[in-house]
Amino acid sequence: MHQMDTAAELYDRYAAQVYALARRIVRDDGDAEDVVQEVFAQAWRTASTYDWSRGSVIGWLLMMTRTRAIDKLRSRRSRPDGDASIPPDSLPAAAVPDIVLAAEQASIVREALLALPEPQRTALELAYYEGLTQAEIAERLAEPLGTIKTRMRTALTTLRARLRA
Amino acid sequence: MERHDDYSALLTDYVLGELGAEDRRRVDEHLAHCAECAAQARELGLAFQGIGFAAEPIAPRPELRARVLATLSAQQAGPSGEVRRAAGVGYGPLALAAGLAALALGGALIVSYQRSAVLQEELTERGRLQAKLEKLADMGADREDLAAAILTAPDTQRVDLAPLKSSLDTVAQAYWHPKRGLLLVVDRMPKPPPGRVYHVWLSYDGGRPPTSVGSIQFRSAGRGVLIAAVPRGFTGGPARILVTDEPEGGPVGLPTGNKYLVGP
Numbered sequence: 001m002h003q004m005d006t007a008a009e010l011y012d013r014y015a016a017q018v019y020a021l022a023r024r025i026v027r028d029d030g031d032a033e034d035v036v037q038e039v040f041a042q043a044w045r046t047a048s049t050y051d052w053s054r055g056s057v058i059g060w061l062l063m064m065t066r067t068r069a070i071d072k073l074r075s076r077r078s079r080p081d082g083d084a085s086i087p088p089d090s091l092p093a094a095a096v097p098d099i100v101l102a103a104e105q106a107s108i109v110r111e112a113l114l115a116l117p118e119p120q121r122t123a124l125e126l127a128y129y130e131g132l133t134q135a136e137i138a139e140r141l142a143e144p145l146g147t148i149k150t151r152m153r154t155a156l157t158t159l160r161a162r163l164r165a
Numbered sequence: 166m167e168r169h170d171d172y173s174a175l176l177t178d179y180v181l182g183e184l185g186a187e188d189r190r191r192v193d194e195h196l197a198h199c200a201e202c203a204a205q206a207r208e209l210g211l212a213f214q215g216i217g218f219a220a221e222p223i224a225p226r227p228e229l230r231a232r233v234l235a236t237l238s239a240q241q242a243g244p245s246g247e248v249r250r251a252a253g254v255g256y257g258p259l260a261l262a263a264g265l266a267a268l269a270l271g272g273a274l275i276v277s278y279q280r281s282a283v284l285q286e287e288l289t290e291r292g293r294l295q296a297k298l299e300k301l302a303d304m305g306a307d308r309e310d311l312a313a314a315i316l317t318a319p320d321t322q323r324v325d326l327a328p329l330k331s332s333l334d335t336v337a338q339a340y341w342h343p344k345r346g347l348l349l350v351v352d353r354m355p356k357p358p359p360g361r362v363y364h365v366w367l368s369y370d371g372g373r374p375p376t377s378v379g380s381i382q383f384r385s386a387g388r389g390v391l392i393a394a395v396p397r398g399f400t401g402g403p404a405r406i407l408v409t410d411e412p413e414g415g416p417v418g419l420p421t422g423n424k425y426l427v428g429p
Contacts (some may be wrong), residue, residue, distance in 0.1 A: 007237040011230060016222035019229075024220045033229050037236060042236045050323045062217035082212040099222045100350040100388050101312065107385070128216040131265050153209075160212035 326428030367403035
């Protein structure tokens, strides 16, 4: 069936990146798998309403992944830690070039993040991976809100410049 | 009445999703007619979104694939029309190209078509590009542009490489363009023997010696990429692409090591 080929292709191309980000945020393989399922289900339902001129498929999927993963993180806070870790699989052959190039890109983004001064990187990571607001970050780090806001702005601007370089 | 600077100061909050509905609406209205703020908001948003790309891809187990596909199938015919593909092409090598193009349009990462066009003009100076490619420090932006140039060409050929030892479960694919160059990706490649690196060759029928292309760069265990311009002085098409292990400093002349992968 043509559409199911598309669904399989969509999954094969992007699941590794979606899963990796979900896992990074929720730190639990079982919950990460749930997030992957939710993301692809949502993507499949809403694809026709997405404005492709706004950005790429993978950018859209990763945005959804972050939102759902942070929701799961929050809903889990009162529960004990999840399953034992599930070993990852090897890559489906059809998706190898996509994923290997994605791994290249991942490495480049990580280097750009590591090149940031540590306070800036920490602020970005707390915002992105834990979903903290700037006010929450200020409280967590015992720093003034204004300082955190300036730091975030600088961090984002610098990161953008590095990724474009 | 708010001044432009007031909106500019709000942009980080806006991009992080921390504004209330009323403030967000006012910023949206401002962005609709302020190109400077719109550009700044876009840059900040793309940087924040870019963080999501930092996670090293990890393939989940097959059970998840079955589960997800069953879910999508149960959702019946999916969205109206299938998932719209970037640039209207399907999947496979062209779609990877479209995917990279879409990344460029999304701006989340490095490749841009404008820069690709400039780079393609530079491609006629093969020697300069080859030297640049060989400098590890330059690998980031230049390699991405060259990869895009190879993948977006309509006459690029895809070559699947097969392992020469039955014990290897390496997956390897190459994209060859006679003018733009070679993109080769490998996964599940074992560690090379100590003091040796994996090197790529173009080989021919009829006794002509193989041409050296370059060494595969590995950023994580088993997964590597080679992106290279067509070797200087190279003419004609190769009969085969070959991967061997060679001394760390690079081969001198002909392949000397074990053969690992060959294609087609």
